[in-house]
Amino acid sequence: MADVQHIFIVGSKGIPGAYGGYETFVDKLTEYHQDDIRFKYHVACKAEENSEFEYHNARCFKVKVPKIGAAAAIAYDVLAIKQSIAYIKKNKIPHPIVYCLACRIGPFARKFRKQIHKLGGKFYVNPDGHEWLRAKWPLPVRKYWKYSEKHMVKHADLLVCDSKNIEKYIRESYAKYNPQTTFIAYGAEIRRSRLADNDEKFTDWLAEKGLKPKEYYLVVGRFVPENNYETMIREFILSKTSKNFALITNVNESFLDELKKKTRFDRDPRIKFVGTVYDQELLMKIREQAYGYFHGHEVGGTNPSLLEALASSDLNLLLDVGFNKEVGEDTAIYWNKTQGDLANIIEKADAMIETEIKALADASTKRIADAYSWEFISGEYAKVWVK
The missing domain is CATH 3.40.50.2000 (Glycogen Phosphorylase B;)
Known part of the structure; x- marks a missing residue:
């Protein structure tokens, strides 16, 4: 059991069935690794009730999220990490990796990293794009995103950037924290459609x-x-x-x-x-x-x-x-x-x-x-x- 690397993925809406960027990423990652005995994935899924199911050999755990408007996304990540930490403790999982997608929970990052480290684990983050630049967010929300991003960068053991430009931005903007980064892009299917031209x-x-x-x-x-x-x-x-x-x-x-x-x-x-x-x-x-x-x-x-x-x-x-x-x-x-x-x-x-x-x-x-x-x-x- 000690040889298996357990990876807890938090921050996507869950799998299967949702078609956002993070959801497709988690779906494909678990699909391509489903027969790899080195890894066991635990994927948080936004849901109406707490329960579990298996998909692509991943343990998918449902996280019930309170209906609190815009703050629900933050609450979801916080609850998902808390459930992950509780599971790691209960099952005595060695050297777990908790991988958080997006920078929503910066104010809690230091506390969670300490708890994960205490269990012998690592806290990894995917910083996403410049969320604080998006026009859809009102100014106070943009300020929160920027503040949150700073704290996620500061406390992550590793930042996995899906763009070289994002990686460059993280390294330059937060140089004083000496962030550890790596670049792994998002993926795509390269096959042709199964439909014929005259379908x-x-x-x-x-x-x-x-x-x-x-x-x-x-x-x-x-x-x-x-x-x-x-x-x-x-x-x-x-x-x-x-x-x-x-x-x-x-x-x-x-x-x-x-x-x-x-x-x-x-x-x-x-x-x-x-x-x-x-x-x-x-x-x-x-x-x-x-x-x-x-x-x-x-x-x-x-x-x-x-x-x-x-x-x-x-x-x-x-x-x-x-x-x-x-x-x-x-x-x-x-x-x-x-x-x-x-x-x-x-x-x-x-x-x-x-x-x-x-x-x-x-x-x-x-x-x-x-x-x-x-x-x-x-x-x-x-x-x-x-x-």
């Missing part, structure tokens, strides 16, 4: 949305200002492309109304808000059959939708920021927020010949296979666990 599920979806294969540009992502929907829509309207622009996103009515007023996109029939797609095979097929993919995210680390686009879509047009260039390197085309820049790039993309597009498509898929496949990422985590 009814896909062709019916296209017909319903008024789209044709290779005749639409695509974006998939959360409907928030820092993902630059306004710039993408405004520039698309400016361009002379005859293709459509399909936006797969969970629409927020107030932000949608604001965009409508600013861009008048409702007057352009090419712009189509097509709702959400939770069927992963269908979403993969939609990406594969897009003419081009837009990525406007400028806050956060390695973004899951960017990896999936580079793995699946032929032509990727990315906002020119460090996070995106780090991942895409020379396998994508980059745009900035200067008026006319993206519109001009769209028209150039329309004029590209098949061999140029294929060269970029092959290069971006290889880039993901080499550095971001789930198999590779789970192997990198194994190295960290057995240190």
Whole structure:
């Protein structure tokens, strides 16, 4: 038993079934390690009651969270770590690792690290992206995020950063704490969709949305200002492309109304808000059959939708920021927020010949296979666990 490394993962909503970045990460990590006898995972799952079940050979423990609004996320992490510590004590688990995803519980980090160390364990943290920069948070919440991040960095035994840019930021901003960091990216599937090009599920979806294969540009992502929907829509309207622009996103009515007023996109029939797609095979097929993919995210680390686009879509047009260039390197085309820049790039993309597009498509898929496949990422985590 002493040879088994127990890893307690706290901070995702849980597995299976949730499709956020952290949830997909935990799902894939436990899937790829389910037959590895060196590791035993214990995964916290947000729930209505406390109980346990097994999934991918991981022990999934449900944590009942009080209904206290925005503070529920903090309470969830605190309760999950408390349950983990109690389990470690009760079962006399040697050298456990408690791995906390995101920096929500900074005020409690010192206390928890002391308790974990007392049990012979380590406290690891994934600092996520610049959560305190996100426009969705009011100022007091942003201040809390920044304060919390500082204390998580200060008290973590190791910070596992999913972006080199985040790692650089942590090392420079918190140099006085001499943070121990390592870089392990987020992962992606590199296979093709199981749906055929003529599968009814896909062709019916296209017909319903008024789209044709290779005749639409695509974006998939959360409907928030820092993902630059306004710039993408405004520039698309400016361009002379005859293709459509399909936006797969969970629409927020107030932000949608604001965009409508600013861009008048409702007057352009090419712009189509097509709702959400939770069927992963269908979403993969939609990406594969897009003419081009837009990525406007400028806050956060390695973004899951960017990896999936580079793995699946032929032509990727990315906002020119460090996070995106780090991942895409020379396998994508980059745009900035200067008026006319993206519109001009769209028209150039329309004029590209098949061999140029294929060269970029092959290069971006290889880039993901080499550095971001789930198999590779789970192997990198194994190295960290057995240190």
